[in-house]
Amino acid sequence: MSALARHPDSVPPQPVPVVSLRALSKSFGAVQALSGARLDLYAGEAHALVGENGAGKSTLIKILAGLYRPDAGSIELDGEPVRFSDTAAAMAAGIAVIYQEPALFGDLTVAENLFIGRQPKGRFGFIDRAAMNRRAAALFARLGVPMDPDRPAKGLSIADQQLVEIAKAISLDARVLVMDEPTAALSGVEVERLFGVVRALRDGDSGSDADAGGAAVLFISHRFNEVEALCQRVTVMRDGAHVSTDLLADVGVEELVRRMVGRDLGAMFPKQEVEPGEVVLDVEGLTRTGVCRDVGFQVRAGEIVALAGLVGAGRSEVVQAVFGVEDRDAGTVRVGGRELPSGDPRAAIRAGVALVPEDRRQQGLLLDLSVLRNATLPGRGRLSRFGFLIGGAERREAAEWGARLNAKYGRLTDAAGTLSGGNQQKIVLAKWLATNPKVLIVDEPTRGIDVGTKAEVHRLLSALAADGVAVLMVSSELLEVLGMADRVLVMREGRIAGELSRAEATEESVMRLATGQEAAA
The missing domain is CATH 3.40.50.300 (P-loop containing nucleotide triphosphate hydrolases)
Structure with a gap:
């Protein structure tokens, strides 16, 4: 039977969560990203976090990772209040995050990316490259994937970049493993292989030095078959706030979707029958x-x-x-x-011809430019008169396509790099669809x-x-x-x-x- 076809047995929670997030709030200018969000993660349990793009999921995990500081609320580790001053402090506490978009240094090797800042040293304080490559090879062997530790990270596919990030998190012997859309660029075979590793970490039999009780796994995904295959508990967020937390055995996919979007979706694949032309x-x-x-x-x-x-x-x-x-x-x-x-x-x-590329950050957007500029970039000639860009026409087109794709942003003048991953994808789609x-x-x-x-x-x-x-x-x-x-x-x-x-x-x-x-x- 496929690993994705199994629904895991419910695991009773431990008395004290490994991590508790209490009443977290966070705003960016006029945009309220979080409002009283909460979450409990237990050792030996995989917990799904679901919600629409812009629901606050990424902001929540960036606070947990020490990247952002909350405006209000608290974080507890083993029942004790903590404050993470930066990402290094969160990592030292045993929290590893695999983000949706890999962030590797292209000019460094795979092994250097894995152990950056913590490279093994030889007798005279120099980096022991042979030892570093051996450790990297052992990590990829545990993942069951062939990867040359000495090859440059530049040129790796999205799937391979994701596997490097996963290996890096595993090398930290994390007590809490946060996975933000880790399977988005992986095929079914790679997903099953990854889930085998994650289950081993969750169940405490991965061979790592983490707590024998198993790691607490926070899994963020839009793929409900994966959520059902891996997780025991699920939390729904909407508009930056907590909606519900349930055992997966007690709630169905249709109900989760209703809570996420607050409306009926209709058919997921509304394919119209069309007679093909020339x-x-x-x-x-x-x-x-x-x-x-x-x-x-x-x-x-x-x-x-x-x-x-x-x-x-x-x-x-x-x-x-x-x-x-x-x-x-x-x-x-x-x-x-x-x-x-x-x-x-x-x-x-x-x-x-229009191409919506796979890698939106590297190939689809200019992240430092505004939503407005990105959404209208291919059509600037059409939106110009006598060589001058017509601001009103540009704003109308960007706003129209943003609304049609339900993109969430503060203002059209906000940088595209400030949007969530899903909303960035919507802007790439808008940019090319506007060219007809x-x-x-x-x-x-x-x-x-x-x-x-x-x-x-x-x-x-x-x-x-x-x-x-x-x-x-x-x-x-x-x-x-x-x-x-x-x-x-x-x-x-x-x-x-x-x-x-x-x-x-x-x-x-x-x-x-x-x-x-x-x-x-």
Whole structure:
């Protein structure tokens, strides 16, 4: 049976929580991020924290990690009040946080990132690189993943960056392990492997030096199947405040969603049936040496085509080559019958192609610029007159798309880097949807987005297809692929392993092609 299919037995809490957060409040200017939030974490228990983007989850864990100081309220460790002056103080207390967005130093090696600030030293006080690499290799062996400790962190995929962060947290022998959307960029196989490690930490049999009673795990995720598979207790937050805390065995997913969003969502995958039109995107023989080879497919007007497969199969690399972010070594890309030059994203944009990238922070946004500037960046020519930007038109467009995607921010002039991860993703979507593309390429479109906005994004994609847009979607969420795609192209090791119609596509058929258990169609 799959590890994600098991619902763990409820674990009775210990008499005293390892960590208690009491009546926490925090504001940023006019924005009230937290208002009387509370949470108890117990040793040997995994506790889920759920809520929409902007509910205050990230602010809460940043206070726990010592990154922010609360305006009011208190933190208790083993029943005693504590104040964390900085992140080092929280780490010294045994609190390790794996953030949604990895933050590695690209010029350092994987091992250096793992042990930065606490590198093993030799006899004369110099860093013992051999010992550091051995410890790093042992950590990755415990995780069950191949990773060269001596390779630079720059160039690692999102999934590999996340695994480095997880290994770093494990190396701290944490008493409290906080995981903020750790599986957002991982496939099913990687998720099950990760959960095996987390269960071992939770149950106290991981071989670490942490308390034998097991670590307290705080797990933040928008994927309810993962919450059910790992956690015993769940807390719901909405608008910065505590809504409820229950044993998972006592509350269903529909009730949790209702508490999170305060409204009925309707269908999660509102796919409209559309008769496909003419071929809009035609890819033939696309090859990037060492990444993908001889990839070919078509996407018609009104059609949603999904690229599925395991992490590392080459899906993101293919769409980057289609858009021109990366050069292609061979092959052609045509939009509306016209061939696009290799490595020229400007030409792709002029042809009506838009790309919502996987890594929003590095590729999707200019974090120091305002929400307003980011949301209208590709359309600045259209919003200008005689070379001057029309401020009113720019504000109206940014506000309209922000409202359509339910983005939460203080002011349009706020820096995009101050938004939560999910709201940053909404601004990236708004930026490209405002260009009215003929071809919309979306790479992990709902990564880090709450369940309410997922449904809204799915409705939006379906409506765009109904209006004749050709949609090419990369997603690691099989339910999203099956729920939204007219056709599924499954990639394995840089090639198209097979194509499945909507009627043929099931979790089993996709995974068989992705893992090489079935011959290509």
